[in-house]
Amino acid sequence: MTMGAPNMDVLVSLSKRRGFVFQSSEIYGGTGSVWDYGPLGVELKNNIKRVWWRDFVQQRADMVGIDASILMHPTVWKASGHLDHFTDPMVDCRECKRRFRADHVDTLPWTHYCPATKGNKFSIPAGEPCGHCGQRRTLCPECGKGELTAPRQFNLMFKTFMGPVEDEAAVTYLRPETAQAMFVNFDNVLQSMRLKLPFGIAQAGRSFRNEITPGNFIFRTREFEQMEIEFFVNPNDRVDGRPADEFWHDRWIEDCMAWFLRYGLTADNLRLREHERDELAHYAKRTVDIEYKFPIGWSELMGIANRTDFDLKQHAKWSGKSLTYFDEERKEHVVPFVVEPAAGVDRALLAFMADAYREDEVRGEKRVVLKLHPELAPIKVAVLPLLKKRDDIVRTAHAIRADLARQWRVVYDDTAAIGRLYRRQDEIGTPYCVTVDVQTVGDTERGEAGDGRVTIRDRDSMEQIRVPTAELATVFRELLDAAAWTQVAARYPSPPRS
Numbered sequence: 481m482t483m484g485a486p487n488m489d490v491l492v493s494l495s496k497r498r499g500f501v502f503q504s505s506e507i508y509g510g511t512g513s514v515w516d517y518g519p520l521g522v523e524l525k526n527n528i529k530r531v532w533w534r535d536f537v538q539q540r541a542d543m544v545g546i547d548a549s550i551l552m553h554p555t556v557w558k559a560s561g562h563l564d565h566f567t568d569p570m571v572d573c574r575e576c577k578r579r580f581r582a583d584h585v586d587t588l589p590w591t592h593y594c595p596a597t598k599g600n601k602f603s604i605p606a607g608e609p610c611g612h613c614g615q616r617r618t619l620c621p622e623c624g625k626g627e628l629t630a631p632r633q634f635n636l637m638f639k640t641f642m643g644p645v646e647d648e649a650a651v652t653y654l655r656p657e658t659a660q661a662m663f664v665n666f667d668n669v670l671q672s673m674r675l676k677l678p679f680g681i682a683q684a685g686r687s688f689r690n691e692i693t694p695g696n697f698i699f700r701t702r703e704f705e706q707m708e709i710e711f712f713v714n715p716n717d718r719v720d721g722r723p724a725d726e727f728w729h730d731r732w733i734e735d736c737m738a739w740f741l742r743y744g745l746t747a748d749n750l751r752l753r754e755h756e757r758d759e760l761a762h763y764a765k766r767t768v769d770i771e772y773k774f775p776i777g778w779s780e781l782m783g784i785a786n787r788t789d790f791d792l793k794q795h796a797k798w799s800g801k802s803l804t805y806f807d808e809e810r811k812e813h814v815v816p817f818v819v820e821p822a823a824g825v826d827r828a829l830l831a832f833m834a835d836a837y838r839e840d841e842v843r844g845e846k847r848v849v850l851k852l853h854p855e856l857a858p859i860k861v862a863v864l865p866l867l868k869k870r871d872d873i874v875r876t877a878h879a880i881r882a883d884l885a886r887q888w889r890v891v892y893d894d895t896a897a898i899g900r901l902y903r904r905q906d907e908i909g910t911p912y913c914v915t916v917d918v919q920t921v922g923d924t925e926r927g928e929a930g931d932g933r934v935t936i937r938d939r940d941s942m943e944q945i946r947v948p949t950a951e952l953a954t955v956f957r958e959l960l961d962a963a964a965w966t967q968v969a970a971r972y973p974s975p976p977r978s
């Protein structure tokens with residue numbers, strides 16, 4: 481089996497060809513760094529969010545969820561610091577009007593019309609002087625002609641207007657993160673659910689950032705989806721002899737790492753990165769990123785920050801409402817510390833796809849296979865008739881699909897020969913195919929009865945077993961619950977060689 485991370489172009493092309501991800505508004509030339517999830521992409525994305533919610537909310541006694549609005553009171557962003565600090569210094573070209581991050585200008589190759597060569601145009605590597613005249617870049621790196629403005633602070637939040645009148649009073653913002661809704665709802669959740677510390681509030685939802693240099697497919701986009709948890713702890717508590725916030729921070733780092741491994745990311749492609757003191761947000765006590773070796777190199781997959789009591793204190797100050805917790809034991813009000821595991825859904829999807837991508841060779845032909853975890857795979861089972869001219873085979877295949885589809889996303893396909901159909905399912909990560917053949921239904925003309933068995937083919941090993949139709953639902957419940965194929969296969973015969 482050949483391996484190696486696919487490059488981004490391969491993933492972009494597969495995504496479009498097979499309906500995972502399309503460029504937004506493509507027929508109009510596309511929208512800058514905005515993407516649409518197609519029929520398979522939406523299934524994969526929903527599956528990622530569903531297992532995240534199940535593992536971190538549903539199965540835990542110390543977690544609850546919310547689903548807050550994207551539009552919030554504008555003062556939220558004053559209190560959170562986003563209005564004043566969520567900015568990048570930008571410079572503009574006076575000629576071509578291109579906009580650059582001030583701190584990125586010198587990291588770009590630059591266009592130069594060289595006076596020493598009668599004004600010939602050169603593209604010069606980032607940070608280097610011209611080899612002919614020795615000049616360094618002073619003008620716009622893109623057009624090589626315009627002067628750049630002095631740096632100006634540019635806020636990354638999308639500004640919009642609430643209500644019918646576009647006056648300043650109604651200015652609000654599309655949320656740049658989901659986290660703030662957990663802080664402003666802290667007391668609502670605490671009181672309505674009668675929770676005891678430590679407990680967490682989770683939310684998955686869309687956020688918006690007007691990134692200046694977005695790109696790399698769905699890695700950095702202007703509209704994206706987050707899965708965030710705010711886990712509140714009593715800073716006066718100690719666990720295993722350590723401050724509770726530090727204990728829980730480490731615990732969440734471990735749990736999140738284990739989660740990505742459980743759903744198929746390769747350990748060698750994951751690492752932890754501790755934020756240096758000077759890159760920590762001013763409110764953070766400690767932040768650790770889980771990095772993944774994306775096709776573009778090692779980059780942040782998720783961050784786990786200890787945000788201390790900064791957010792609750794800020795919102796208490798700006799709203800005038802008390803956001804504290806009453807510690808029964810010590811008979812005192814405390815402002816909880818919060819540990820924040822924050823993951824991007826789109827980034828997770830990109831990592832799962834990149835990691836699952838394999839090319840191998842089967843009987844001299846290239847096979848592309850997405851070895852997605854069964855729980856993440858967009859389609860769990862494809863039901864394929866071996867002969868589409870035989871009504872009884874087709875009817876049986878449709879009936880099997882309808883039966884299994886009550887529990888899983890299952891498709892029927894008869895638009896090509898069987899080998900081709902298998903390849904198509906391999907390429908989109910479908911873990912199992914069911915084939916209905918003459919043996920299943922029998923041959924009435926010859927007076928032969930069917931055996932009522934169908935063939936299940938395993939995507940990864942390409943092994944096959946014959947299973948009674950009546951047992952399919954039970955077998956798939958086992959297989960899709962991540963039971964090893966070999967355990968199940970040991971109970972059933974292989975189909976006869978054809």
Ligand SMILES: [Zn+2]
Binds near residue numbers: 573
């Ligand atoms: Zn320019």
Ligand SMILES: [Zn+2]
Binds near residue numbers: 613
């Ligand atoms: Zn020059």
